Structures are given as C-alpha cells and as structure tokens.
Amino acid sequence: MSRVHAKIIITDQDVVITNVVARIFSDVIHHYCMCHIQKKKNPEYLSHVYNAHGEFKNQFYKSIHLSLTIDELESNWEAIINKDGLQDNQWLQKMYYIHKKWIRAYVCHNFCAKMSTTQRSESMNKCFKDFPNSSTPLYKKFQDELIGYQKFSVKKIIFVVEVITYKVYEIYNEKTTYNVTYHVNSKEATCNCHLFEFLDILCRHVLAVLIKNAHSLPSQYILR
Template sequence: MSGISPKTIITYQDVVISNAVAKVFPKVNHHYSMWHIEKKVPEYLNRVYHEHGEFKDQFYKCIHQSTTVEEFDSDWEAMIDKYGLQDNQWLNKIFSIREKWIPAYVRHNFCAGMSTTQRSKNMNKYFKDFLNSSTSLSQFVTQYKKALDARYNKEREKTFKTRNSKPLLRTLYPMEEEASKVYTRKMFRIFQDELVGSQLFITEKVKFSIEVSTYKVREIYKEKPIYYVNFHVTSKEANCSCHMFEFSGILCRHVLCVFIKKKVYCLPSQYVLHRWSINAKKEKVKEVTIVGFQEGSNNASDTSLFNSIMVHSIELSEKGSQPEKHHDIALQSLQNGIAKLDLLDIEESNKKFVDSTSEDMPKLYDVNIALHDPPLIATKGRLRALRMKSGLEMVRKGSSTCNYCMKNGHTKPKCSNLNQTR
C-alpha cells in the first residue's frame, strides 16, 4: 500500500484487538462489527427478548433509524426506561462503546458501505472452493493460483460488460445517463436505485440564506424519519443528515431529491469517487518509497528494487496496451532500456557486492533446500481399532446359523436343503 494506512478498520469487539489497532494504526477509524454485536441480543437479553415481542423492532429502529446522535441517545434512553434495563451490564457496556458501532456515530467515516466483517468471511468461503485443511503444500500453490485466476477472469468479464453494453435506464433525468457512463455497472445500479427512490420523497425549505439553504426531506405520506439536507447555491454542494455519501461514497436519495428540485441535472464531479468509476485502475501509480535506499548505495534489498521496477512496469503495460501506436512506443522504450542494461558491467558490480557481504551472509549454493509437505497430525478422537463395537459387529463372518437345518456357516435363504425340498 506504499506506506498508506487504511482509513477504517472493522473488527470483532475485542479488547486485545482494539489495543493492537490503537498501537499499530493510531490515526485509523476503528469500528466494531455491528452484526456480531446484534446477534448477542437474544443471549444477553433473553427474558425481555422473548416476553416482549415488540422489543426486537424497537431495538432495531433505535440503532438503524436514528439519523443523529441526539436522536439515538433519546431513543436509547426511552427503550431502557420502557423495559427496565438500567442495570443490564451488557447493554451498559455496548452503550459505552457506541462511537465504534452505532450508525449515527460511525457514518461520518468512509467505510465503502460496510458495517461488518462479512467481506472477510466471503473471501474465506470463496477460497474453500479451492482449498481445504488436507491440501498439501504443493497442491496449495496450484490451487491458490487457480483461485486468483478465476477471480481475475470474473473481474475481466464485468469490466467488458461495463464497457461494451448499456444499462437499462429507468428515468428521464440526464443525471442517470451521465452516471451510467462513469460508474461501474454494480455501483451504477446502487446510484440508480437511489435516484429512482428519490421520487418518493418531498422537500420543504426550513432555513435559507444567500449561500446555504436547508431542506427537510421526508417520504410521501410519512412523517418520520426526517432528513435534513444543506444545499450550497453557488458550489452546488449538498450534505445530508443520513451521511450516506460520507459512509459509502454514493449520493443518497434525499440529496438527489433536492438536486432535482433545484434543477441540478448534471452529477457534480466531487460526488463521483474515483474508486467507483470505470477508469479506477488507470490512476497514475504513486512513487514507491524504498526504505534504506539512497542513490549510490546498496542498502535496499533485491525485493524492494524488484517491487519498484514492477510497479512502474505495470503502469507502462496499461498505457501501452491500448492503441497500436502506444504499444510500439512502450515496446521501443523497453528494448532501449534492456540494451542499456546489457552494456553495463553487471558481473563486476555483482562481484563487488558479493565480496563485501560474503563474510556476513551464508553461501546459498552450499545449502541444500528441499521443499516438503508439512507432517501429518493424527486427528482427534478414539482410534479406529479401539472403537467400541456393538454385538452385531462382534459376530464373526461365517458364524451364522441356519434356522432350517440348524447348521452353521449359512443362513436360511441360502440353505441348500431348503432349496432341494422346494
């Protein structure tokens, strides 16, 4: 990641993990997985959860439909008083860490629309189709490559579909057609749903000035929930109390409703995140900082130097793989670079490097490295030979007694005397 730390980290609710994140990423926004907290409600609130059927809905509305911090605190206090949960230690604990998981608190931070660790679980499930606990080390390398190839092929198919087909438009707004040419297909569908959903809302101006106007937005025939949108007349910027754009990077239906009312038919560029656009992978590669590397020194490792060249070669490949003219220029540049490298006295430089480091580094050609599978560990449980058997299993084969002739070694259906009699 070129030394760039993540904006947000989502983990389980765990003290040890929290301390580690605070130590390694002190400036990151650390959130707890909402799903893992909510699934504990039946366990820690067993009595009230089963005795009061409406508690589940009220708990859900308090968490997910509170748009502001003040509204959540008020709804939470009302819920606690209604069901007499003032002394519940678990509720007091999760309320004390509400800044890390309640949507009204965390939606100010960008999370790409995620509030749980579900994406990590999805990746685990994906790789289970290619790997399992008994996969050997040699098979792992092959299967892992197949998994990545399948992932890349699926990505190429979606990219091809986005670039070579047109989605079905559902409105007559020019903003929708413009967004279909900018967003990837999946993100366009999310934006399209918000644009269509904006037609179900009405706006009412509650505060206005020369520069900023505030609108109250609510759904038709419903008094709640109410959202407040601030619209800047000059810059055409807007922000909503639901903070959907800050949280997921897509404009909400409440802002789009105000845009349509104010006749803003073109999507402002500041509301199209580059990561959601078709050209997201064409971003210029940032300079890679190599730790310990200075011109004329040998402090940088071979891996760091290789990574630096690889990053810039990928950028060259992407720019040179489109028109034929670009391809010829990129290929000529590579050939010229290879020719210049061949002229250098590489053997002499390598010899100096080896001589200077031979005292500290072991000779690799003297070390025999063999790659083997890890040792197999016996599974848990009783051994097969020691398993207790039932009476039927203990009967030896061939000790059956015929009910017709009373002889051992066969049963009545296979009795020769009975067959002769018949």
Template sequence: MIIDYSHFGDIITFDTTYSTNRDARPLGVFLGLNHHRETVVFGGTLLYDETIESFVWLFETFLEAMSEMKPITIFTNQDAAMSTAIKVVMPKTYHALCSWHMWQNAEKHLGHLLKNESQFNNDFLACIYEYDGEDGCLKAWNEMLDKYDVYENKWLIDLFKLKEKWAQAYVKRTFTAGMKTTQLSESFNADLNDCLHIDFNIVEFFTHFERVVNQKRDKELEVEHNSRHKFPRLKLKSSPILNQVATMYMPTLFDLFQTEVEEVMALSILKSNVSQTHSYVVGVFNQYGKYEVMWNPLDETLSCSYRKFESFGILCRHGLKVLDVLDIKLIPNRYIIKRWRRYAKDGSEKNCTSHNIKPDT
C-alpha cells in the same frame, strides 16, 4: 493483495477463527470490498495467541507490507486486546464494531429478553440502525432500558460506552462503504473450510488459503468482464443522470444509485432558503425523517445531513432532489468517486488511503 489494498484498503474487516490447521492457531484475515462490492482479500496470518502484543505486531507488520497506508475504517468484533492494539497502531483509523457480533453477544447476555419479549429484538436493532441523530438514538436507548427494566444490566452499560463504534448516528460520520459487519470474514472462512483439513500443516494450509484467494480473484475477473460488455437496465431511460452514471458505475453500484433516483419522486422540499449558499429541508411530507441539504452554486458542492456520500460514496435521494429542483441534469464529477467506478483499478493512483473522501477532478 498489495495492489488490491492500494485501491480498496480504505475499509477493512479483521476477524479471527480457530480449527483451520493442525496446530489450532487462530487464523486472522484482512478483507475488504472491491468496486463490485464483492470480497477482496488483503492478507492472512496464523497467530500464536490473541494478546495485545500479538495484535500490535500483526497490525504493524501488515501496514509495513502495505506501505504504511492506514485504512479509514476497520471493523472488528468486541475483543478488548484487538481494540487496544488498533488504538496503538492506527490511532486515527475509525474503529467500528461488527453489529452481527454484537447481536451474538446480546443472545448470550440478554437471552431471557430475546426469548420472552418479542419486541425487544426490534427495539434493540432500532438503536443500532434506525436513528440518524444523536438525540433520537439516546432517547430510544433510554426508552428501551426503561421499557424492559434493564438499567442495571452490566453488558448494556458497557456496550453503551462504545456507542460511537456501532450506533448509526455516529458511524455515519465516517466512510464505511456501506459495511456494517465482519460477515465478509464469516463468508470467507466458510469458503476456506470447504477445502481444508484439520491435519494440514502450515505449508499445506497456506497452499489452500491461496487457492481460495485465487477463486475470489477469478470471480472478480468474471464480473469485471461481464460488466464491460453489458449495459445496465435503466428504469428511467430518458434520465440524464442515470445515463451519465450507467457508463461509470459498476452494475451493483448503479442499481443502488438507481434506487436513490427512483425515491426522489416521493420527496418534497419542506423549507428553502436561497442566498449565497442554498439551504433546503427535504423529506416525505408528514413523515419522520427530514434532512438539510446545502448547495453552493459557486463551487458546485452539495452536502446533506444524511451523509450518504460521506459514508457510502454515492449521492443520496435528498441531494438528488435538490439537484432536480435546481434543474441540474448531471452530477458534478467529484461525486462519482473512483472507488466505485468501472475502471477503479486502472492506473497506479492510490486514492483510498486518505481520511477524507476526496472528490475526483
């Protein structure tokens, strides 16, 4: 678990569940995503309670075991004690809220709207996921409040105070590896429950816990083996960029990247300013969604206001469009980060603990 954390502990989820053991202690599990985008387990604990003091002790103990390497981002539910403990122990770690738990809470507090207003579901989810800019997000939120006359709803008021933890316009500022929820925990708990009995004591519980962890590791080894003996299918076989990354990315990541390459054909350069640093506005003609892409030919650095590389770790279609216009056939190596490479776990370098994505050299 420690070795896995050294490679993939940049993004973690933490959640608790009950009814897993004889003493009814809450089970807390630290999980993440490996280079296959499959679940990897970093640790588990049985807590006596869910107070601030207990969570502070837990997070401190976990980080001590992990050589004090703090994650870039941690996803949790809206538990107030957990949130306070994260501020105490990991003040520089970005704390994101699980959108799935938000939706579960919305059903409790806004059930009448979900039942009687068929469009509210779409409007609420749009505020979470669809707006890349702060102005657009705030406008959509206020329009939703006005449309359904919920300005005085206390739950929505409190939720909006935490918008930096869940709205796409803010979440995209940090690295999340594409994670949005703690559903990894829900899935792992389901696997755990398949081989647990409520009358297990602690020793029996952790024996079965380790069995489930080993099942996850066996699955990773199987995927690893298959990926090293299978070349991905290129939809554009003559594409230099696809041929470049096909040997570097894990198959799951390659498929995601290939989708970005395919979408380049739909984009246009809507505005350009070529000087010492090249600036482009990229989008689909006559459609919503325009993004500024900057290219510096001196140091071959690329950035886009969509921030897919900064938040996910692969280049977006807008940046790839500019590379295509500039007749640059290969991605600069710095934009193929080790975390998503086929050999991400090779070597002992612990490159997932910085609070910035550092390009590979």
C-alpha cells in the same frame, strides 16, 4: 498495501485488540463488528430481556439501525431503557459505553463501503453480490437512488447566507423526514442519512434537492 494505510479497521470488541489498534494504528478509525455484537453477543446476554419484553427486540433494532442522528439515537435508547426498566442491565451499559464504535448514527460518517462486519461471507461477498455483478452497469446503484427521488417532496425551511436547509419527505408519508443542507455557491449538499459518506453514493434525498437547484450533477460527486 503499496504504502497506502488503511483508513478503517473493523474488529470484534476484544480489549487486547482494541488496545493494540489504538497503539499501532493511532490514525486509523476503529469500528466494532456489528454482526459479532448482534448475532453472537446479543442472544448470549439479552435472551432473558427478549423473552420478558415482547417489543424490545424490534425497538432495539430500530434504535441502532434506523436512528438517523445522534440526538435521535440517544432519545430512542433512553426510551427503551426506561420503558423496560433496564437501567441496571450491565451488558446494555457496556454496549452503550462503546456505542460510538458500532452504532450506525456514529459510524455512518466514515466511508467503509457500507461494511460493518468482519465476517467475509456476510460482508464482502454480500457487498459485491448486492452491488455489481457481470451484468450490472457501474452506476446501477446510483440509478436506483435517482429513480427513488421521485417519491420525495422538498420544502425549504431555513435560508442563511447562501446555505439552504431543506426538509425532504416521502410524498405519501410525512412521518419520515430528512434534512438536507445545500450550499448555493459550491453546490455541495449533505443529508442526515449520510449515505454518501458511508457508501460514496448520493442518496435520493440529496438528489431531490440538487435536481431542484442544479442543471447537472456537481463534479465533486463524480468520483474516481
């Protein structure tokens, strides 16, 4: 690839492939295919759990997809296991053992154009279909986030040596909150939703903070 090495490789969780990637591509970040785990392996190993525990499927989905932080993930996962008495479920134990390679709270720190699956029809094509098409402006996705910031309110909660931490929450829904850290001198902002790290598009939570503090979009957020 013109002497450019891959930064991320997504595979299924086959042991042989995992060992080869670790040996041959030692500097590459290795993710496991979310689709392979959820759609192929989950029904195979968790069908009896879905049937026996009515809310398990929804709670499991929320835990792996909607947990914003690692602490939140750990808490949600433990709550599910304890509530449904699944401490001895070997499949869940195995999935938790490799959770750093596939659950969103961990993988969202690495840019991969929001792709989490090896299946082209459900990843690349969907990514480009949802993103640009022949009539879509380059920054349409950014515009969606820019418009979306208006639904959020910003509250300063910590100010330590030129670094401000804001609580960002929906105006009519304070239950879902995000933490955005803003560096006054560098004008850099980081949100715990990690959309920028994951997709290279600024989230509406960061934009709500930048609009409060900056007159224009900082240059580091206008990418090549």
